[in-house]
Amino acid sequence: MSLQADYYDGKSARRIPVVLAPLADTVVLSGEGFERSVPLSQVRISERLGSAPRLISFADGAHAEVRDHAGFELWLAAVGHRERPVDLLQRSWIAAGLSMLLVAIAVFVGYLWGLPLMAEKISAHMPDIVVQRMSDHVLDLLDGHVFKDSELPADRQQKISEAFAALAGEQYGEQYVDRPVELLFRASPRLGANALALPDGRIVLLDELVNLADNDEQILAVLGHELGHVRYRHNLHALVQGAAISAVLAWWIGDFSSVIAAAPAAVMQARYSQALESEADAFAASLLKSHGLSPELLAQMLEKLQASANERKVEHAEVSVPAPKVDDKDQRQKPDDNDYWTPYLSTHPATQERIRALREAG
Ligand SMILES: [Zn+2]
Known part of the structure; x- marks a missing residue:
């Protein structure tokens, strides 16, 4: 040729x-x-x-x-x-598209696995004193913005605390955290029926949840679930992860004040994954059973919380809430915004699946 x-x-x-x-x-x-x-x-x-x-x-x-x-x-x-391979690649839109896709996947994988993994490593090595300082800080902020003093009579608090100590004591106690498990009583009309665990293991119980429960065993069931989150350090992971995300965002936005502002939000708004909820549920179920109580108690509480959350949703829909101004620094993530705090069930997504699993565990 x-x-x-x-x-x-x-x-x-x-x-x-x-x-x-x-x-x-x-x-x-x-x-x-x-x-x-x-x-x-x-x-x-x-x-x-x-x-x-x-x-x-x-x-x-x-x-x-x-x-x-x-x-x-x-x-x-x-x-x-x-x-040259680079010439071939330059010509290829498919290669260009693929490399963009790879970058997107890398970012996504980093977010999905890298960040939780990093958060897990950091929180596993975080000194107790830092964990306690963080917890104090979170509690101070919550006390300043959403919590009120509990109105439960002292003897009622005493009774719940003793039952809780008996539940937590044997299997939990000082085995997992450096300080004895402690139950704090608060009220919060804004949060409604709720309980939450601080990263250092202290658990805050709100009057609204006490009042929602039919009996003390149901309250213990919820506390057992919170102990599960503490046992597996779920909220510490969420706090570190939330802080890491805020730090990255702040670096982009150039405003580090949001790192501090995001700390209580990370605890309150952490949407624990279904897997973490199931882990906490399973912990609660076995803890309850070892004390001669049925996991059914937690299933009952989840149903009551769901019903109460649905009511609140209807109430909430009738009140018009001004959207928070993003451009105003002082307004950003201000805990006073009505829609800032999410009800128990959005942080603890109760699904029929969880209720079914607890009934099976019983
Ligand atoms: Zn939970």
């Missing part, structure tokens, strides 16, 4: 029709009274760009133009020309 081309010497505009010979590793051009032979490694071959002629450029400024694209590809193969 041979290939037609036009040769220009780079000095004159004269076109010399030539033929390219299929000789390995060599560019051999022959025309009327003209012959040129150059090693393939000493010429530059232009990339394919639409229907533009392909150029073979020589070091002395001469070049040959080829318009027969299909023939040129055959000739390139015959002489043993290899396109």
Whole structure:
């Protein structure tokens, strides 16, 4: 085979029709009274760009133009020309699309697995004193913004505390945290029926939840669930993870105050995954059973919480809440925004699946 081309010497505009010979590793051009032979490694071959002629450029400024694209590809193969992989990739929209997809996947994987893994490592090595300081800070903020003093009579508090100590004591106690488990009593009309565990293991019980329960065993069932979150350090992970996300966002936004603001939100609004909820439920179920109580108690409480959350949702819908202003620094993440605090069930998604699993555990 041979290939037609036009040769220009780079000095004159004269076109010399030539033929390219299929000789390995060599560019051999022959025309009327003209012959040129150059090693393939000493010429530059232009990339394919639409229907533009392909150029073979020589070091002395001469070049040959080829318009027969299909023939040129055959000739390139015959002489043993290899396109650089980067040229091939640059041409390929598929490769470009794929690499964008890979970046997106890497970011997603990093967020989904990298961050929790990092949070887990950090929280596993976090000194107790730091955990306690963080917990104090969170409690201070909650006390300042959403908590009120409990109105439960002292003897009622005493009774619940003793039952809780008996439940938590044997299996839990000082085995998992550096301080004895402690139950704190607060009220919060805003939060409604709720209980939450601080990262250092203290558990806050709200009057509204006490009042919602039919009996103390149901309250203990919820506290057992919170002990599960403490046992597996779920909320510490959430706090570290929330702080990490806020730190990254703050770095982008350039405002580090949001790191502090996000701390209580991380505890309150951490949407524990279904897997973590199930882990806490399973812990509660076995704790209850070891004390001669049925996991059914927690299932009952979940149903009551769900019903109460649905009522609150209806109430909430009737009140118009102004949307928080994002552009106003002071308004950002201000705990006074009515829709800032989420009810128990959005932080502890109660599904029929959880209730069913608890009834099976019983
Ligand atoms: Zn939970």
